Amino acid sequence: MQGVDAKLVQSCMEGDARAWESFIRTYSGRLINMAYRYTNSYSVAEELTQDVFLKIYQNLSSFRPSAGSLQSWVMRVGRNLVIDHYRSHKKEKNVAGSEELEVMELGAAPKTASPFESLYLREKAEFLQSGLAQLSPELKEAILLRDLEGFAYQEIAEMLEIPEGTVKSRINRGRIELAKVLRRMKGGQVRA
Template identity: 45%
Template structure:
């Protein structure tokens, strides 16, 4: 089934490889005591970590606190990262998810995700600038409806959809993050999309 949210094209292969190499070099420099390298790593990945925390909490202040905890945990466990097992960003996403799980267990609260309206708007930013007011209103309403549908998904389906359709991770990367077989990853994403489509249909949303 197609994604509910349109996905932008991923970074070209050579650019992605360059990023992986740069991250690996920075990690090695950090382990050698280079403070500037650590600052650069934090700078490169702050937005990614914050966005994941924000998607799962829906609270800016809490997301900032959790992001700081993530980087503290990353700093303490940096020596366990192995570039041969995957990219640094994927490893950091795993650390972030594990911390979020720990956080949920501590607070014993079921969190909801942040609005998808911004994601939809960003994906179609060039087109949206030329939309008529009535079209903009329809897009805004769709964003609210998709958000409501996402909130109704179970946590395991919700996180799979977020990692695939919002974070644009590949199946193999999501497998590393969730620590489940790739078949399970694909199944959760597919089930999540189907369930979202069913919920949206009940809300009166029809495919265009």
């Protein structure tokens, strides 16, 4: 895998336009989804994803296959940029009812879904997104990377540059905290 990653990066650095396009299409999905989870804004997520790829393109030479997989490196660059944006726009963090959700194009929604199903999907997405927004940044990040993006513990540890044990701990606390938040939002009993 290291060889494949290094070869792809080398091709991009040599100006192979098709290799670069393949690179973009491979990682753009994960990046834009991660950015959207953080920002709750589709337009901002799109902008951030563009910025991430521009930054990656300018810094392709800094990729080191020995330090981890290309995916981890890409997501780390993306995550740092998204976090920087998130911190600088903390006050504007949306809690619930993001208008962007109404214009968001859900890639996973089947085209044959009925209007009711589409509405249900959107409401579910909005509900979960609202719950995630109430978590602390570290816990939210751990949940996003593990349960939404499907990264392994080791990959998350590489991306966040923290021990794997810390990753597990954050994921565990994040899940429990999110479950409590959603329960509160549903109007259920608060666990002591």
